[in-house]
Amino acid sequence: MIEMQNKAQTPKNQSTEKKTEKVPNIYEVDDLNLWYGNDQALYEINMDIPQYQVTAIIGPSGCGKSTFLKTLNRMVEMVPIVKTTGAIRYGDQNIYEDKYRVEDLRTKVGMVFQKPNPFPKSVYDNVAYGPRIHGIKDKKTLDQIVEKSLKGAAIWDELKDRLDENAFGLSGGQQQRVCIARALAVEPDVILMDEPTSALDPISTAKVEELIQELKKDYSIVIVTHNMQQAARISDRTAFFLNGELVEYQETDQLFQNPEDKRTEDYITGRFG
Numbered sequence: 591m592i593e594m595q596n597k598a599q600t601p602k603n604q605s606t607e608k609k610t611e612k613v614p615n616i617y618e619v620d621d622l623n624l625w626y627g628n629d630q631a632l633y634e635i636n637m638d639i640p641q642y643q644v645t646a647i648i649g650p651s652g653c654g655k656s657t658f659l660k661t662l663n664r665m666v667e668m669v670p671i672v673k674t675t676g677a678i679r680y681g682d683q684n685i686y687e688d689k690y691r692v693e694d695l696r697t698k699v700g701m702v703f704q705k706p707n708p709f710p711k712s713v714y715d716n717v718a719y720g721p722r723i724h725g726i727k728d729k730k731t732l733d734q735i736v737e738k739s740l741k742g743a744a745i746w747d748e749l750k751d752r753l754d755e756n757a758f759g760l761s762g763g764q765q766q767r768v769c770i771a772r773a774l775a776v777e778p779d780v781i782l783m784d785e786p787t788s789a790l791d792p793i794s795t796a797k798v799e800e801l802i803q804e805l806k807k808d809y810s811i812v813i814v815t816h817n818m819q820q821a822a823r824i825s826d827r828t829a830f831f832l833n834g835e836l837v838e839y840q841e842t843d844q845l846f847q848n849p850e851d852k853r854t855e856d857y858i859t860g861r862f863g
């Protein structure tokens with residue numbers, strides 16, 4: 591557990607008191623190891639991820655950032671040669687236990703990828719996709735979900751008159767916010783983001799960063815980023831990975847201003863990576 595200003599004890603959408611309390615964790619990662627075939631990509635990762643905060647994962651290319659992110663929704667298992675040991679607790683359950691239903695996890699954990707990946711469908715159908723899969727057919731309910739999700743992704747005003755247009759016709763920044771709306775539409779608890787702004791221009795990047803700050807009131811966010819300035823701007827806690835190890839995990843200000851590990855210092859001062 592982490593001592594810091596609490597934003598998490600209150601239910602969603604309620605104002606939060608500023609007081610120092612323990613922040614509950616959304617995930618607790620215990621001794622996680624991961625191999626692709628014989629190659630180990632993650633080593634003994636222990637990490638508590640706090641609820642209703644932004645947790646950034648930084649580190650040089652190939653250090654295991656995306657792999658780690660994809661362990662949090664078990665998407666990493668889509669690679670058949672993957673093997674893991676250890677545990678990731680979500681709530682009171684280990685999501686790597688045989689009996690855990692991965693479908694349950696998928697409704698609670700949304701994911702946004704590096705390149706905007708809308709479906710070749712209308713804006714409306716992109717956002718309504720998840721709810722429809724979950725059996726919602728009523729048009730009025732779907733209309734409400736689409737509006738709420740696009741508002742949540744700060745793109746309703748831009749798109750409310752273009753809901754029938756193909757999402758492929760939108761700008762990259764708009765596409766990415768539609769993808770965020772698509773993730774929000776199934777009302778997840780967590781949003782995993784894998785370099786969500788690396789394909790965007792600076793203005794769209796600023797919009798998505800602003801949006802992330804809004805979203806953390808209602809969602810727990812874990813974001814992989816190559817961009818250290820971005821991690822410093824938007825995250826509450828930052829984890830520095832190197833060669834598959836979690837070298838340092840701190841409150842973001844502390845990690846960037848006063849890192850404990852020499853390797854972290856070398857990385858954030860640009861000595862490698």
Ligand SMILES: Nc1ncnc2c1ncn2[C@@H]1O[C@H](COP(=O)(O)OP(=O)(O)OP(=O)(O)O)[C@@H](O)[C@H]1O
Pocket residue numbers: 626631649650651652653654655656657658669
């Ligand atoms: N599908 C896969 N099959 C085999 N090895 C993989 C696979 N995906 C990743 N790896 C290996 O696992 C290690 C970690 O890769 P990962 O993509 O998680 O790193 P990363 O830090 O996200 O890198 P980048 O910043 O370049 O995206 C690398 O050595 C990579 O080659």
